[in-house]
Amino acid sequence: MKLAEVLHPEDCTLTSDGQAMLNKAQREGIETVWDRYTAQSPHCIFCETGLSCRICMMGPCRINPKKPDEKRGVCGADAHIIVARNFLRTIAAGAASHSDHGRELVEILKAVGEGRAPGYRIREPEKLKNLAAEYGIDTAGQDDLSIAPTLAEAMEEDFGTSRKSIRLINRAPEKRLELWDKLGIIPRGIDRETCESLHRTHMGVDNDWLSLLTHGLRNALADGWGGSLIGTELSDVLFGIPRPKSSEVNLAVLKEDQVNIVLHGHNPLVSEMIVQAAKSPELQKLATEQGAKGINLVGVCCTGNELLMRRGIPMAGNHLMTELVLVTGAVEALVVDYQCIMPSLGTIAQCYHTRMYSTSDKARFPNAVAFEMTPETALEKARQLVKEAVMNYPNRQPDKVSIPGRPVKQMTGFSVESLLEGLGGSLDPLLDAIKSGKIRGAIGIVGCNNPRIKHDAAHRTIIQHLIANDILVLDTGCVSVATAKAGLKTLDAIQQAGPGLKEICTAVGIPPVLHMGSCVDNSRILVLVSAIANALGTDISDLPVAAAAPEWYSEKAVTIGFYAVASGITTFLGPMPPITGSDKVAAAATKGLEDIVGACFIVEENPEKAANLMVKHIEKKRGGLGLDSRQ
Ligand code: SF4
Ligand code: MSK
Secondary structure, three states, X not given: OOHHHHOOHHHHEOOHHHHHHHHHHHHOOOOOHHHHHHHHOOOOHHHHOOOEEOOOOOOOEXXXXXXXXXXXOOOOOOHHHHHHHHHHHHHHHHHHHHHHHHHHHHHHHHHHHOOOOOOOOOOOHHHHHHHHHHOOOOOOOOOHHHHHHHHHHHHHHHHOOOOXXXXXXXXXXXXXXXHHHHHOOOOOXXXXXXXXHHHHOOOOOOOOHHHHHHHHHHHHHHHHHHHHHHHHHHHHHHHOOXXXXXXXXXXXXXXXXXXXXXXXXXXXXXXXXXXXXXXXXXXXXXXXXXXXXXXXXXXXXXXXXXXHHHHOOOEEEOHHHHHHHHHOXXXXXXXXXXXXXXXXXXXXXXXXXXXXXEOEOOEOOOOOEEOOOOOOOHHHHHHHHHHHHHHHHHHOOHHHOOOOOOOEEEEEOOOHHHHHHHOOOOOHHHHHHHHHOOOOEEEEEOOOOOOOOOEOHHHXXXXXXXXXXXXXXXXXXXXXXHHXXXXXXOHHHHHHOOHHHHHHHHHHOOOOEEEEEOOOOHHHHHHHHHHHHHHHOOOHHHOOEEXXXXXXXXXXXXXXXXXXXXXXXXXXXXXXXXXXXOHHHHHHHHHHHHHHHOOOEEEOOOHHHHHHHHHHHHHHHHHHOOOOOOO
């Protein structure tokens, strides 16, 4: 079934560049994610509610609440056990993805210290030393290269530690740590909690839905305060702390007269080497010899976010735009690392002259050239890869090229460090703005796109509503592309903010929506809210803050949402997670956890209603702190 037969591009995506490329895809007979979504609909109701189980070969089983003899799986598991087990496995998968990414950064840090990683270096020695101090390492008299392997080894212990807790959890406020201790959910080791999730969910282990859910909190915390936070911190050490800068966004960042290389995935390890390689005068000269005016690097998804935050490299699009980037016909090379890379991309690349390259041994793709990079070989391989892309430029078919529209400007690069610098070294101006009510609170909008929801529409509606209500928005991941494309990351967007937020943004010179990085970088938001709670002498759950993932799709998003909740941040979800098959699990996740950790999921797919609920939540939290409240 083709898109043209059932759907119109305007129904699929809010974005004009997306609509233009969907029209082109239809004309050229190219199947996209929306075609496949339509073909797969309606989805299996048992899977959508979490009531199917294929954990063992006595099954697969499904629970049919309407049939008395189908209320238990073959092993005897009821709906609550099955739903909770499935949910915990999802959390474990998300935690594993982020944390394995974090582990690779630890390995590179070690390789840098041992002189095995040409191309990589320590760019933030101060941050390296601060982290070492947090891990109890005495750095006196040691140079950066000697500190690096010692810190890497200490961080490796966090993955499979024999300690009682992972180290960076200590950044959480005292009250939160006490609560976690009381609940027994302080993560002991990143790999340990993920491994234990898989153990608990094996047939015949943990058959108490609440116990499964509780371990989900611990596993998610191991991600947020462990694997993800290590990933963010070491990316900064190795590639630089993001600082405010200008860039551009949308498909028009591709250049008709240049060699276009698109960088996709999550881990900056590969893309940073491509950036270095592309600067080589020799390769630039080669590009000219092939008839191009230069080499143009652009990002998509979270590798794009990493490059945008640190280097200002323009962003071509988010998750649902990745196929459409190739439909422009203007891409010489698509270079991927891992996560959120649709297996369809290699097939679409073959419809044009585009070559797709996979760079990680653990992430292979159909119709992609396997081009594995290791710490030792990455820079040399990156040079080879850029050269291949340049040599592919003459193969471009001009009649198939169409780059729609014009790029939109955006500001990016708001790490915790750069925010503090912008505020004069102290959180006080931000706290004063919150106390005075000029800024009512802050919401971290994070996450993906999902063809269930009109692409970028929920993001845009919610965020415009929030800033108009004087709520500062921090965004990460694919939503950050949606807001940038809507012009919400420019100083002009201050005009769309409410009067209080307008005043503060004008005074500080920042847009009302601040880009804080990739989906791993949600850990930056954790660090920021902890610092605010510490400054106010309270817990995170008391603050006028929230998180939201209006168009989420990925397992990682569930884990992020759950570590936010475990940390005391109420989290608004668009699509409902597959837990409604158990009234107990659903009630706990969407209500009961509030009494346990001071936060829960609130699920509302309608963006207007969701935005209103978020404003209400912020005002309620203000009231709780004794601040003025518009309730
Ligand atoms: Fe069925 Fe139980 Fe096996 Fe799941 S674990 S497939 S419910 S028998
Ligand atoms: S890439 S996890 S679609 S944010 Fe991080 Fe985007 Fe979500 Fe993947």
